[in-house]
Amino acid sequence: MTLSGSAQGVDEKAGGADAPQALTDGFHLLIDALKLNDVKTIYGVPGIPITDFGRMAQGAGIRVLSFRHEQNAGNAAAIAGYLTKKPGICLTVSAPGFLNGLTALAHATTNCWPMILISGSSEREIVDLMQGDYEEMDQLAIAKPLCKAAYRILHAQDIGIGVARAIRAAVSGRPGGVYLDIPGNLLGQVMDEVEGAKSLVKVIDPAPAQIPAPSAVERALEVIKGAKKPLIILGKGASYAQCDDVVREFVEKSGIPYLPMSMAKGLLPDTHEQSAGPARSLVLKESDVVVMVGARLNWLLSHGKGKSWGEPHSTKFVQIDIEPKEMDSNVEIAAPLVGDIGSCLSALVGGMGDDWKAPPKEWTDAVKAKKDANVARMASKLQNNNVPMDYNGALGALKNIIKERPDAILVNEGANTLDFARSIIDMYQPRKRLDVGTWGVMGVGMGSAIAAAVETGKPVLAVEGDSAFGFSGMEVETICRYKLPVCIVVFNNNGIYRGTDVNQSGGSDVATTVFVENSRYDLMMEAFGGVGVHVTNPDELTRAVNAAMDSGKPTLINAAIDPAAGKESGNIGSLNPVSVVGKK
């Protein structure tokens, strides 16, 4: 391209009028580098120094979605990375915008999702002398400890390699968040257009297969063969890996009961006969060999030890993970299998042979009996038509909706709203459940819902605690602006955990966990031209959600939930520290 305006003018003075040298600049190079590497969408907030970059990227055919807060744009990029296996891109302005986006970058890294936070930054010379530039901050140094890798590009000719490095760092090995620092004046730097095009790098095979060692495969098979009560745990690494067929083959050929972690629900349908989801406590306590597939033995699995694992009885672990350092992180791993999940599971299936023996029937029968009993016990509770609604009644309605619309994406956050929905709503397809992830972070809801709709084109049902929703609620405007097929259901119980807490001092402020009573979140959606509905019973809820999903119109349903129905901290109340001198 031949640049018009000042860049061309400079060139003409330098090169003479006869043969004007074609120029490019940092703006164009960055856009070309992203496009060359298949970046289709950028999530961000505009401002100095990246406003024009966003405009030009949009002009060049990249979809650039503007949010109301960078954290939500970052959460959208993070979940886009999870859904697509390509880095989700978030674009922010310097210092405060960068910091707002950084939480999401750390969240992506913690969850092992590929994401790149591209942030404009101020003048290096002024920042490094701490002379007080506009939005001054040493962003590279601050980002470094919070993500997988952090790079800064100083010269236009390095943009190609900088973008390539960021992409490869984000998706190869254990995926994670990468920070890419773009000083404002880099965008305006000019270079020869031909040289510029040559400097771009297309990343070849960004996440190479990692084949496990045959001896490690054999060791793993020996351990599994020796089991009397084996269990498979599928984590969100397994759903991220997008090798759904081989996951199914391994589970079905082995005949071993499996437990899906929250975001691995639906990798196999929750109604699969080998699912041990509803018998979670039993299988964790009693299994003797556990095959971990893309799941970590962190707090969500009680670190692989203690009472919930049936100690003093000991459990042997086989662990499949792409990250070697994950092995022995919490307990001894009897058979570490380091590699990508597709390659590892294919090797295991290959090694199982035709004479593979299913696990002892006493074990699979015991799991099934427990599961059937728990499912039956819940079924009647879910059909209640109580007013005000409790979690069971409201979620029973949503369970039926997802059963009828299995390709919809379920976004879920809150405490009780999260924990009850996770166990009540069955999922039927891979990567359809998006939630708070490894940190249990509130505020991912609207970013996740927006990215899910944009990346997949499928309808989205976001089931949100009223507190959880508030963290990203302003993005209802974004949802309306881009006319996304998102239906938000706010479980409105007047507060965090419960709406019934009282101020211990007896003063006039309400308790710390309590919100304005009977708020009408549905009116927020109406403010931007979307559909708002207020519902008080499960039948109304069902009707409203179906109407929203049929129409595809942005909708917010304010579902009035009994303020007394929830539990402190949902299912993880035991993690709260207790005052030794007791409550006053």
Ligand code: ADP
């Ligand atoms: P969950 O929360 O569902 O238990 P985690 O986030 O704790 O899952 O664990 C996911 C694991 O999957 C991480 O340790 C990560 O390194 C691993 N992982 C991610 N992608 C792959 C892959 N393609 N192959 C192998 N392991 C992977």
Ligand code: TPW
């Ligand atoms: C970034 C702490 C965990 S759950 C929750 C908070 C504030 C809200 C629970 O109330 P909600 O659900 O959403 O109304 P319900 O059904 O139980 O009433 N800040 C961040 N992350 C977390 N996890 C918190 C605070 C928290």
Ligand code: MG
């Ligand atoms: Mg609440």
